Amino acid sequence: MGNSFGCSASGERLVSAARDGDLVEAKMLLDCNPCLAKYSTFGGLNSPLHFAAAKGHNEIVALLLENGADVNSRNYCGQTALMQACRYGHWEVVQTLLLFRCNVTRADYLSGRTALHFSAVNGHVRCITLLVADFVPNAPFEAMNNQIEGEKGDGSTVRNKNDQSALSKFVNKAADGGNTALHMAALNGHFDCVQLLLDLHANVSAVTFHYGTSMDLIGSYLYFSGGCHLMLPGCGVVIGLSPCWHLILIPQYLDFLLPTTCLCLFRVYLT
Numbered sequence: 378m379g380n381s382f383g384c385s386a387s388g389e390r391l392v393s394a395a396r397d398g399d400l401v402e403a404k405m406l407l408d409c410n411p412c413l414a415k416y417s418t419f420g421g422l423n424s425p426l427h428f429a430a431a432k433g434h435n436e437i438v439a440l441l442l443e444n445g446a447d448v449n450s451r452n453y454c455g456q457t458a459l460m461q462a463c464r465y466g467h468w469e470v471v472q473t474l475l476l477f478r479c480n481v482t483r484a485d486y487l488s489g490r491t492a493l494h495f496s497a498v499n500g501h502v503r504c505i506t507l508l509v510a511d512f513v514p515n516a517p518f519e520a521m522n523n524q525i526e527g528e529k530g531d532g533s534t535v536r537n538k539n540d541q542s543a544l545s546k547f548v549n550k551a552a553d554g555g556n557t558a559l560h561m562a563a564l565n566g567h568f569d570c571v572q573l574l575l576d577l578h579a580n581v582s583a584v585t586f587h588y589g590t591s592m593d594l595i596g597s598y599l600y601f602s603g604g605c606h607l608m609l610p611g612c613g614v615v616i617g618l619s620p621c622w623h624l625i626l627i628p629q630y631l632d633f634l635l636p637t638t639c640l641c642l643f644r645v646y647l648t
Contacts, residue, residue, distance in 0.1 A: 388416035388425075395425035395441070398434040407444045414444040423452045430458035430474070433467035438474070448479045455486030463492040463508070466501035471508070481508050482547060489552040497558035497574070500567030505558075509577060512544035548579050555585040 387406055391413045394402040403425075406413055417424045426446045429437040438458070442448060449457055459479045462470040471492075475481070484491050496504035551557050559579040562570035575581070 385416075385419075388413055389418075391416060391425045392418060392423075392428055395429040395434065395437050396432055398429075398432060398437065400434075400436050400440070403437050403440055407440065411444045414441045414446040415450075417450070417452075421453050424450050424458075426450065426458045427452055427456075427461055430467065430470050431461040431465055433462070433465065433470055435467070435469045435473055438470050442473070442477045448474055448477045449483065451483075451485075455484070457483055457492070459483075459492045460485060460490070460495050463496040463501060463504045464499060466496075466499060466504060468501065468503040468507060471504050475507060475510075481511075482550070484550075484552070491547075491550060491552070493547065493550070493558045494552050494556070494561055497567065497570050498561040498565055500562070500565060500570055502567070502569045502573055505570060505573055509544065509548065512547060513577075545578060545580075548574060548577050549583060551583065551585075555583070557583050557585075559583070560585055 387410060391403060391406045393399070394406065414425065424441075424446065426438060426441045426448070427450075429441060448459075451457055457479065459471065459474045459481065460483075462468075462474060481492055488494075490498075493505060493508050496502075496508065548559075549557055557579065559571065559574045559581065560583070562568075562574060
């Protein structure tokens with residue numbers, strides 16, 4: 378840890394500069410001693426990188442990383458700078474951390490949450506988009522793979538399936554209590570995050586220890602908030618709160634449109 382360098386006073390000055398966004402002070406301290414980038418506070422083990430990421434000071438985050446700060450360092454809760462940035466929605470910081478190859482799949486010690494969970498629970502859809510970017514190939518890449526598949530057999534198909542499997546594991550990873558990112562977004566009413574996670578094929582049937590399935594949480598929030606519209610992937614169906622409650626039975630969704638109290642709140646429009 379940075380404390381072992383015998384520079385706790387300078388280290389605390391760097392922590393203050395990182396927290397307050399004082400780029401000039403941070404540059405001066407790191408020019409004198411680049412090892413300060415690895416400093417961590419006593420007890421909490423928060424590094425200057427943690428403080429800069431939590432406050433959204435992107436230039437200081439980049440400066441610390443360029444001077445050797447560990448992009449995957451943890452504090453006493455097991456949280457990384459990426460988790461801090463995602464918790465507070467600082468997507469520019471998330472982007473910088475990703476450029477320095479941070480680990481997006483790490484979970485904290487207290488609740489088993491990843492950066493994706495922190496983004497979803499607080500409704501930061503841009504952060505979610507950045508976190509899943511490496512798992513989702515772009516259109517030219519897919520077209521190239523299709524061409525390779527036609528020429529060389531099933532090799533690219535295997536790679537695509539592996540990419541999809543990695544994305545599915547990441548999106549559906551459960552924190553303590555069985556809570557997935559979709560559960561957290563639905564429970565807190567972040568419908569843009571819910572829609573994005575559904576587009577990424579998040580598992581709507583995943584069951585938590587306390588709240589039920591994701592669809593139960595979506596239904597509960599629609600009941601209390603006045604509703605909105607959601608597009609279910611692969612079916613062309615929009616679910617929304619109806620002015621007149623209707624009981625609609627859709628065979629292909631009976632496995633997760635439960636219980637009937639949720640069904641009674643929905644009216645389904647075919648698109």
